[in-house]
Amino acid sequence: MDRKSLPGAASAIALILVTLISVPLVAGFFGRLHPAFDSFAHFRVHLAVLMIVCALPLLLSAFRREGLAAIAFGLAAITTVTGASMLPGMRPAYAAYAPRAGDQPVYRLLQMNLRFDNATPEKLLSLVARERPDVITLEEVSDMWAPKIALLYPAYPYRVVCTIGNHAGGVAILSLRPFASGTEGRCIEGGTFATASFDFGGRPLGIAALHMHWPWPSTQSAQIDNITGDLAGLAKPTLLAGDLNATPWSAAAARIAEAGTLRPVGPVGVSWQYRLLPEFLRFAGLPIDQVFAKGEVFVHSAGTLEAAGSDHLPVLVEFSLPARETPPDEDMPSITARLAAKSG
Numbered sequence: 001m002d003r004k005s006l007p008g009a010a011s012a013i014a015l016i017l018v019t020l021i022s023v024p025l026v027a028g029f030f031g032r033l034h035p036a037f038d039s040f041a042h043f044r045v046h047l048a049v050l051m052i053v054c055a056l057p058l059l060l061s062a063f064r065r066e067g068l069a070a071i072a073f074g075l076a077a078i079t080t081v082t083g084a085s086m087l088p089g090m091r092p093a094y095a096a097y098a099p100r101a102g103d104q105p106v107y108r109l110l111q112m113n114l115r116f117d118n119a120t121p122e123k124l125l126s127l128v129a130r131e132r133p134d135v136i137t138l139e140e141v142s143d144m145w146a147p148k149i150a151l152l153y154p155a156y157p158y159r160v161v162c163t164i165g166n167h168a169g170g171v172a173i174l175s176l177r178p179f180a181s182g183t184e185g186r187c188i189e190g191g192t193f194a195t196a197s198f199d200f201g202g203r204p205l206g207i208a209a210l211h212m213h214w215p216w217p218s219t220q221s222a223q224i225d226n227i228t229g230d231l232a233g234l235a236k237p238t239l240l241a242g243d244l245n246a247t248p249w250s251a252a253a254a255r256i257a258e259a260g261t262l263r264p265v266g267p268v269g270v271s272w273q274y275r276l277l278p279e280f281l282r283f284a285g286l287p288i289d290q291v292f293a294k295g296e297v298f299v300h301s302a303g304t305l306e307a308a309g310s311d312h313l314p315v316l317v318e319f320s321l322p323a324r325e326t327p328p329d330e331d332m333p334s335i336t337a338r339l340a341a342k343s344g
Contacts, residue, residue: 011061014054018070021051025077031251035216038251042215042286045081048074081249083267094248095263098298104320106300107200108133111241111289113211113272113312116142116168120309127308128152131316135175135198137209137241142169149174160185160194160209170194171209171242180204188230189223195234203321205297206238212245215252220245224255231260236295238262239319243272243312244290253290262292265299268315275311289315296322 024040025047031038040047052074058067083094100106110133114124125148128136141149141161149172153159156174164170170191177198179185185196195208210227213220234240240262246252248264257264266287273285289312291302298320304313 008062011058011063014057014061015063015066017054018051018058018066021047021054022070022073025051025074035221035252038221038246039215039217041250042247042288044077044247044249046284048077081247094266095293095299097265097300097302098320100300101320104323105201106318106320107135109135109137109207109239109241109291109317109319111137111209111291111315111317112308113139113243113289113310114141114145114169115275115310115312116140117144118309121145121148123308124148125151127305127314128155131305133316134177134200135173135207137207138172138174139209139211139243140169141172142167145169158196158198160187160196162187162191162194164191171211173207173209175207189227192223193227193230195230197235200321202324204235205321206235206294208234208238208240208242210240210242210244210256212243212252212256214245215250220252224252224259228259231256231262234260234262234294237297237321238294239297239299239317240292240294241315241317242290243288245288247286247288248290257292260292260294262294265291265293265302265317268302269304271304271313271315272311279307289313291315291317293319298322 025044027037028041028044031041052071055067055070055074058064058070108131110128110131112124136156152174156176158175158178159173161172162170170187171194173185173194173196175198177200180197180199183197185194187194192211193208195206197204197206213223240260244253244256248266256262268287268290270283270285270287271289273282293299300318300320302315302317305316308314
């Protein structure tokens, strides 16, 4: 087939589609300018793939150059998400996983958006019993979930449960480990943000659970403004986990990391998909459940687990803390000398 054999009307339609798709795709790179642009950024891969598909027919038309340019731009946009981009600031800057030290205990954090109307809450209970994490961060702890979560209280007696006035529910932190001495948990920003400090083998570790509102035209950007001070006040070391309703490459995620001096951990992988889509289309979802670290907390792995009844996949994080510093043994001759002087 001749490359210019595509009918003129069809090639014109393809060119119009490519042009229309390019507008939100390009706008997504300017999320810092306005939250509306950042809303497009979350769907960068979807828009890029769609633009490439629409550009393929142009290769058989008089608009071959335009088709090649669109395909090249679409592929370049995808590399900014996958981390293959060579342009600074155009790819997610994940912190590298730390190697495991043979003599250090490894702890586990389980993160999950429960979904407020989850029809199979027993799957979460089975998941917790199977994985036995040291600490759990939860979102959408609705009224329906309250008695179900209470079943975990005997095993996780140290907790912060934040209630919220709407049907979606608040966030919660459940821990096997006791609260760090002299501390207690806090519920922030109407129950969408919780923080607490727990004692992990003599080392305090801050744990934060965060559930962000939906992007523009919803109030996600204003919510980030409201919690900036609390993010900045997170002590070292801290692990923050939650449903950000924002992708790692978005301006929203970058603002959260910058406000708290946090380093993103991952990539965790696609964690959410529209609940009416079949499971085999999970890859087309969004990686909006994220983990951040601050200070000396060494994350060894972070990834999704099998579905547990929610439209979000659970995320399991394995980490360790630096060994406790113990004061060196005092020199025995000096002790002997002091005792002798005292007795004299």
